[in-house]
Amino acid sequence: MTATATTALPDRWLVVRLSALGDVVLTTGVLEHLRATLGWEFHFLTRAAFAPALQGLPAVKKLVLPEAGALRGAAWLKACRDLAARHEGFGLLDLHGTLRSRALGALWRGPVLRHPKFAVQRRLYGLTRGEGLRARLERLNVPQRYALAVLGEAPPREALRPVIHLREDELAYGRDLVAGLGDDVPVCALHPYATHAGKRWPTGHWQSLAQRLAMVGWKTVVIGRHPAPLFAVDPPEGTTDLTNATDIRQTCAILAQCQALVTGDSGPMHLGTAVGTRVVALFGPTVRAWGFAPSGPQDVVIETPLPCRPCSLHGGRGCRRGEQCMRDIDPDTVARAVLVRPGPEGGAA
Template identity: 35%
Template sequence: MPRRCLRLRDFYRIAIVQMAYLGDVALTLPLAEALRQIHPEARRALVVIPAAAPLAACAEAVDEVIVYDKRGVDAGFGGLRRCAQRLRQWGAELLLVLHRSLRTALLARWSSPQCAIGSSRSALPWVYALRIPYGWHLHEVERNLSFLSVFAEVGEQWRAFANVSVRLRPLGEAEQQVERLLQSLGIRQMAPLVVLAPGSAWQTKRWSPRHYATLARQLRAEGCSVVVTGALAEKALCEEIARLAEVPSLAGRLEIPELLALFRRTACVVCNDSAPIHLAELVGTPVVALFGPTIPEFGFAPRLPRSCVIGRSLPCRPCSIHGGRRCPLGTHACLEGILPQEVLPQVLARLR
């Protein structure tokens, strides 16, 4: 199918497929928002894993969340076929397949849309009517938005949506719950609140608990309130930091709407190269992001003007695109070499 022969307005049921991590889904939401603004008459679905479903449901641009539980009830080819059936039942006419795995290629094939568009790096490329060049030089948000370039009414105008603001459904109840929780912990609104989010799915992306605890103590000495948060799987890590720094941990206690509400209430988030970067920026909160084995040039850095990245210039960086379970050199110098006294002024600058 020739590029630019497609008209977006010829499709009224558009599904975006992103079955990776929570942060990847956060970076997908600008595409859904752009679709809503360009073609408001269409219905938009987002295909995600269970952990990301509550986030997808928070976006006004997402009309339907289709969950693919690839490690649970939908494991194996049978589960993939059931997910394809759910897409057919929803009536998906156009698939924008951002995830590049074999699973998603098969899903695109078995769901039988009128048109499926994938990436130039996608598995089973013959499945797709069109493949979008993978922009190594682009941020992931822009790589996702570039899927719009093939449509006649968009073309290169997709770039105009690079800084689109994602509209979220009201978080009023979640905000009230978070405020009550913070008050129960003795945290009042007068002092600036800094949230530490020390987790990551990849061990080598994590700044040390010792450094996080030192930073927390330094921030308290500057008059800040500090809380630590993370997923349930990160509870032990967060509680270790909280114990060392004598600050509260909310790890495992917040659902996604409450986490977004907490980040909105926060003056600054300190985290690794992980999902909290993108969740905090969704609600307009600046982050100080600590990059170790990965580099911002991969396309997953914070994007807000008031956010910043701290990293060390080392010949061994980057050592992988995702990070790993252990440092290949056994030193973890990329993150161990970032000291709390280097991070502190960057956080304080974002509180002014």
């Protein structure tokens, strides 16, 4: 869409991205770019669990948080009619592209814009693993694809990098907590959890990584939420386990004080990039072509070159190789990526 075309559009929009955490975080840099370049402002429709990632974002003037029961069946259709009536004069920026968000679009009273999901290309690449398809998909990451809903050309990915705005009291919380781990010692955050088992690095590998970092004077802090904490008993020396102990804002405040974050392909991976922490991401069943690789200038992705990758979009499919793609990522390789800074443009191990 050209600049001339965008001037004919409204300057207020309802954004729809109901889940998941990482997807919501990846909208933040896009909305800030549109605010800065087009002067647009946004209301944001999402689930309450993900709203903290949007708090304090200048582009977002209002959060619209439906109750869980309002997202299904006849209740959702009624909510759609109410949302359309309350947002008379707004455009609808659909960054979800599901049947639920399309139902809202069908009832919308103004312009509706959607981003290209490249679903056919993704499926073809998953089936063929063709190099041409891979290269085409890797040209644009998810924030750039979001931006294509509005703009004719995708801005460079650094212009759309996700951002979290922390208050001073939140920053102070992070500084105090990390300072309590030890004076003037580097700290690496570990996020060992994943929704799908296929994206989890083995527990023993996390223990080995923590031990290797401790041997060279680093502290480690475990973040995230999970019913079975990684170090429920006897965490390695120098490791503080904060599993289930922090909310999204507190997690961001801690990450902002860490020198690095090691994580799988996850929502907290994007939180790390959003607060400027160097991310070492471990990719197994998923790949960069899906568009979710971290985009910080010194972020790196570590992955195992296996012919069966990628096997799914989100890592939810069962694996006959016993998650070999994750098991074969060596703790020594990850430790080196934490300890040795990559070049100014980042890279892959």
